[in-house]
Amino acid sequence: MSRSAEVVSNIQRWFKANKLCLNQGKTSYIYFNSSPQQSASLPSIQTPVLTILPTPEVKFLGLVVDSKLEWKTHIKTLLSKLATAAYAVSSVRRNVNSSAALQSYFSYFHSVMSYGIVYWGFSPLVKDVFLLQKRAVRAVYGRCRQSSCKPLFQENKILTIYAQVILDTCTLIHKIAPTLTRQGDVHNYNTRNKNNFLISSNKIMDKSFLREGLTIYNKLSDETKSLGAVLFRENLKERLLEGVPYSIEEFAG
Structure with a gap:
């Protein structure tokens, strides 16, 4: 056998x-x-x-996992759901004010967009999700396609999908930090990066929180990383709401 x-x-x-x-x-x-x-x-x-x-792929707890962790099928399925959600938000907005429409946005769109985002959120295909997110946010405030969404995200405290990826991923890493290996654990040199976490060299993990997420987390200040779980998330969320990143690189570059 x-x-x-x-x-x-x-x-x-x-x-x-x-x-x-x-x-x-x-x-x-x-x-x-x-x-x-x-x-x-x-x-x-x-x-x-x-x-x-x-x-080659299987649906597991609402995520379509593929053998190369590219998340193409999952994001394709997600885009269909979010297009329907964006239309629903637009329909709601015709009958209520922007405050009520914003609640429908978080209920119908943002909650679906955020599910399991730490796993698939570093895929290059996320840019297509972001286009739908901007469509939904414009619908909340009755703006045309050509108008800039950045002020809407910032003034109304809405996380962009990239901000949500960063927030959820760094929060997860902060939670499991005691189980991760630091550079200082594998050598005795007193380098400035000794407290940074080691990053996976496995190619299949190139676009996952095991590489991208740890890279971002390592760039956070020691003061931020020393905070307790609740304060850590609140502090990072405030930075993301203020900065309104339109890409991962814009925040961590």
């Missing part, structure tokens, strides 16, 4: 011991790799009672 089949057999035994059943029709596996290898060329995992097939 292969190592993979042995792992699956152990999972089956755990399910059985806990009076649960593994649904073969809803069970598959993903091989995470940055190479162009296709799932079709991967073997199935065979056990005496179960066959598990490879898949």
Whole structure:
């Protein structure tokens, strides 16, 4: 029996011991790799009672996870939902004032946009989400397509999608900081970066919080990073609301 089949057999035994059943029709596996290898060329995992097939992507807790962590399908699906949400905000605005329309924006649009953003938020495709976000914000205040959104974000304390990515990612890193490795943990040199976290060199993590997020977090001041969880988030959020970043680089560059 292969190592993979042995792992699956152990999972089956755990399910059985806990009076649960593994649904073969809803069970598959993903091989995470940055190479162009296709799932079709991967073997199935065979056990005496179960066959598990490879898949290039799978929906998990509302996120469409793909084998190269490019998030193309997830963002494509998200764009469809957000286009509908932006239209809903525009429709609401025709019958209420901007204050009430802003509430509908946060309910219909921003909450959907923000879900799981620490995982997919560093994808280059986020620029398409940002275009829809600006459309929705303009709809709240009845502005035309040519008008600048930056004052609207700033004056009404709305986080751009890039600000939301930075805020949620840095908050997560701040929370798990005790479990992360610092540069000072792997050498004895008293460098100015000794308290910075080590960043993953795995190519598949290029556009993830394990690289992009840690890079941003390392650039925050020691004073900010020393704050407790609540004050850390409040302090960073205030900076982001004031700066209104239109890209990750604009904040962390």
